[in-house]
Amino acid sequence: MGTVPKVAAQAGPAPRMGRLIRVRGQVQAVGYRPFVWQAARALGLAGAVCNDGEGVLIRVAGASEAIARFVAQLRGEAPPLARVLAVELLDAPVPVPEEDFVIAASAGGAVATGIVPDAATCPECLAELRDPGDRRFGYAFGNCTHCGPRLSIIRQLPYDRAHTSMAPFALCPDCAREYADPADRRFHAQPIACPACGPQLTLTGEGADAGDPLARAIDLLRGGRIVAVKGLGGFHLACRAADPAAVARLRARKGRDAKPFALMVPSLDHARALGPLGAEAEACLVSPAAPIVLVPMGPGAHALPEGLAPGQDHLGLMLPYTPLHHLLMDALGEPLVMTSGNRSEEPQVIEDGAAHERLAGIADAWLGHDRAIVNRIDDSVIAFDALGPVVLRRARGMAPDPVVLPESLAHGPRVLAMGGELKATFCLLRGREAVLSQHVGDLEDAAALADYRRLLDLYRDLYAFTPEAIAVDGHPDYLSTRLGRDMAQALGVPLVVADHHHAHMAACLAENGVGLEGEALGLICDGLGLGADGTLWGGELLGGTCAASRRLAGLPAVALPGGAAAMKQPWRNLLAHLLHAFGSEWEAAVPALAARLPRGAPRRVLAQAIGQGLNAPRCSSAGRVFDALAAALGLCGEALSYEGQAAMALEACARPFVAAAQGYPIALDAGEGGVPRLDFAPLWRALDADIGHGVEAGLAAARFHLAFADALVALVDCVAVAKGDYPQGPVALSGGVFNNRILRERVAAGIAGLGREALVHRRVPAGDGGLALGQAVATRARLAAQLGTQDDERRTIGAKTIAC
Structure with a gap:
């Protein structure tokens, strides 16, 4: 009798399992639920997906391998406008359903999501716009979940059509069908429109x-x-x-x-x-x-x-x-x-x-x-340098995308930071997300101030945000500071005064992933801001952390003759710098530069006012140095037309000459109180000689850029040698003057040559447009250190003012 052949065991169906998945980030109103629905159905999974207050919640069941692939897709293949912050597999027990995968009705809960930025027309909508056979051919308002208006049309949450400026436009049958179909890219696209039912x-x-x-x-x-x-x-x-x-x-x-x-x-x-x-x-x-x-x-x-x-x-x-x-x-x-x-x-x-x-x-x-x-x-x-993007103004398409902070800064009170006076923005800090508003403008303008107030209310509503602390700039007359003071009093929460230049440093550190544990330097160069000692600063080397810093070195404190007039008339800064460098003998010391002052300029009256301290506050401003150089080289008229005009002209003039130029000399002064400062007298003498010899303005501008950059690096190096408690770690380059590409690249390279890492802004502006982020981070760091608060601990900390 022959042997009985063995029968291979039949593989049974793969074991089914159930998982509960939480997706956090900007995952609402971007087509994320239809994406989840399609991905789950393609993998043969059952379950449901819904929006809730914290983001997107998914209940899924199926083979373990299919679920693993599904989880990988949730982040790696998300729709173009989605910003997935976290995909969490929860331990909660989940029944294993047999039904199909569905999109469930939205659930409630505390709002932890927000609104995504407006987005440019996507390729699919553009193809329809240009297709004579499409019903949206030539229609000026087509959009879908991948593109179109968002922040620009919303009045309140939830982000439903009724809460946007699309409310007056009732959907036609064709648009209604697209809106209700999960397989359509216009599923729940709130601004959906066509020629039959949309704007005209x-x-x-x-x-x-x-x-x-x-x-x-x-x-x-x-x-x-x-x-x-x-x-x-x-x-x-x-x-x-x-x-x-x-x-x-x-x-x-x-x-x-x-x-x-x-x-x-x-x-x-x-x-x-x-x-x-x-x-x-x-x-x-x-x-x-x-x-x-x-x-x-x-x-x-x-x-x-x-x-x-x-x-x-x-x-x-x-x-x-x-x-x-x-x-x-x-x-x-x-x-x-x-x-x-x-x-x-x-x-x-x-x-x-x-x-x-x-x-x-x-x-x-x-x-x-x-x-x-x-x-x-x-x-x-946005501008670009050799290493990547540099954001000069953060608005359409970028706001209100959150800046995600390092984990060490994730815990602590919710902070509303009010920003500055010019290029104003504000920031809502909650958990790891810092939600920075769009660029509002200069609050001295009544319309901009009204816009700022209204947007504050809108953002607080959109994010269901009640601050536990309010951060303001140290300048008491800034309108943003006054509003913050009033709001803190009304809410009974602490008002935290964040030093202007420390806020610049903290913004750069946080953007680059440096948290509470990170000791660093901050090289801050801007126009001006109120310093920690009550004087005006604008060119400082700070040492410390996100929570606090101290001044280690800086630029000389030079008069601003006429106060605000010096910001609009660069020749005033040239006069002030020459007086500072050479005293009463300045005209004899640098005759070619003296001749560059406008005819009829009240130089002697201003010199007397500076000497007596009349409407001539002193400020260590890097921005005013650039203004003075532009005036010396005749690159701007007697008055500027817009902020930054002189510095921009100086940079453009210098660029063709930088590669072959050699910098002017700048000296280092021990300074008062052990704070080393730059001494520009050698530069002015050398520039005067160049002007006397007819050197081209572009070459002189290049020599200045190289000199100033190298002097800033030398300032870092000399302080490292002189101070035993000198902070280690990276050097944050911040302040609006670092929008200058020549300066930014040269200083960053010089810092690297010292064996240190230079951090620059890539996602938020280096100028005052990023100030609110730094205020929020500095305040969170200081209060978290003082109070030991965690996200799940809500302590009553009372209404008081804290210096930061």
């Missing part, structure tokens, strides 16, 4: 009765007219960039005689024709944020009118980021000036009535629409 374009002003609004606006632009265009977060003023007469007319009407204009270009190819783009800059231009990117001028740019960016060597370029902008660019095929719709120094206009009133006499026509802009959002501005 209008044209007022010249040519208003001549047919299609878009076609007529395009004709006006071709004819050299200025058109106010209602965009995503405000109105822009547009004209043909290649038309010098139109550009000059726009400058004259707007009262903006020198500040560079931003350009919108039809495509990356057009951008490349105007200047060299690196891979990172190209990726930035086409990203959902679609910011203005500063691009070095190439040969193509020199064919455009010089009036676009007088005295500059970069152009600010952006790509179209809404369907309306794409339609304009597709029809025109050439760059447009696309500058903020405002009069000089005012906030961008967002309301139709205000646009007609405030832009009357500037615009020839208004291309608008009937979807309201709820929240003003300026264009973000």
Whole structure:
């Protein structure tokens, strides 16, 4: 009898298991639930997904291998606008259901999510816009869960259509079907619209009765007219960039005689024709944020009118980021000036009535629409250096994305930081997330201040945020400080005064992942801010941590003759520096420089005022040094047209000469109280000699940049040698002066040469636009250290003022 063959054991079905998964971050209103639904169904998983107060909650059941793949996809393949902070596998028991995977109704709970930034038109929506067979062909307001308005249209949470400026537009049957289908990319896209049910374009002003609004606006632009265009977060003023007469007319009407204009270009190819783009800059231009990117001028740019960016060597370029902008660019095929719709120094206009009133006499026509802009959002501005992006203005497409802090800073009280006076922002600090508002502007302007107040209320509502401490700048007269003081008193929470320059340092450290444990230096160079000793600072070397720091060295304290007038008239700073360096013999010591002061300037009156301390506060300002140099080289008139004009002109002038130049001498002074300071007298003598010998301004500017950068590095090095308690660790470079690429790169390289790491800003501005982040971090660090608070401990700490 033969042997009986063995029968192979049949593999049974893979064992099923159930898991509960929590996803945290910016995962609502970005198509995350449909993404989860599709991923789960593709892997044969059962369960449900829903939104709740903390983010997205998933109940899933199926084979363990499939669940493992599913979990990996939750972070690695998320939709383009999602920002996944954490994917947590919870221990709670989960039944193993047999039913299909479904999208469940949203659950409640305390709000821990927020709203995502507005996003540029996605490739799918752009393809529909250009497809004659699509029902949204040529429609200026198409969007989906991957793109379109968010922060600019929301009035309150939850982020439902009824709470946005899309509420007046009832969905047609086709849009309603897309909105309800989880397989459609417009599933629960709150701004969904089409020509049958959505917003419509209008044209007022010249040519208003001549047919299609878009076609007529395009004709006006071709004819050299200025058109106010209602965009995503405000109105822009547009004209043909290649038309010098139109550009000059726009400058004259707007009262903006020198500040560079931003350009919108039809495509990356057009951008490349105007200047060299690196891979990172190209990726930035086409990203959902679609910011203005500063691009070095190439040969193509020199064919455009010089009036676009007088005295500059970069152009600010952006790509179209809404369907309306794409339609304009597709029809025109050439760059447009696309500058903020405002009069000089005012906030961008967002309301139709205000646009007609405030832009009357500037615009020839208004291309608008009937979807309201709820929240003003300026264009973000980004530059690039050899190591990556540098954010100059953080607004559309970037705010209110949170900055995620290192774990050591995650615990402590919830902090509302009020920011500064200029380039104002505010910050909500909760857990590891620092939610920085969009750029608001200068609070001295009544409209900007009103906007700041309203946005504070909106953000607190959106994030269900009640602060446990409020942080303010040390300057008692800043409007943001006054508002913070009043709010702290009303809420009965501590008011924490965060030193201006320490806040700059803390912002840079936190952005770069340095937490409570990190000892570091801060090299802070800006215009001015109130220092820890009650005097005005602006060029300091600090040592310490996120929680606290002390001044180790700095620039000399030089008078600001006329106070605020010195910020607008650079020649005053030249006079003050020469008086500081050479005393009463300054005219004989540097005659060529003395001759650069304007004829008729009241030099002797100002010299006497400085000597008597009359309206001439002393300030160790790095920004005013740049102003003085620009005045010495004749790079700016007697008065500036906009903040930073002199420094920007000085940098542009210097750039072609930097590689071959040698720096001027700058000395080190032991200083008072053991605080070493730079001594600029040798630089002024050398500059005076160069001017006397007719040295080109660009070469002199380059020599100054190299000298100043090397002197800052020498300051770090000399303090390291002199002080036994000198902090180890990295060196944070912060303050608006470090927006200067020549200075930033040279100092960073010099710091590396000392064997230390230089930290620079990449995600938030180095200037006052990032100040609120530093205030929040410094306050959290100080209070957490004092009180030992944790996120799950809510202590009553009373209303008091704490110095930080």
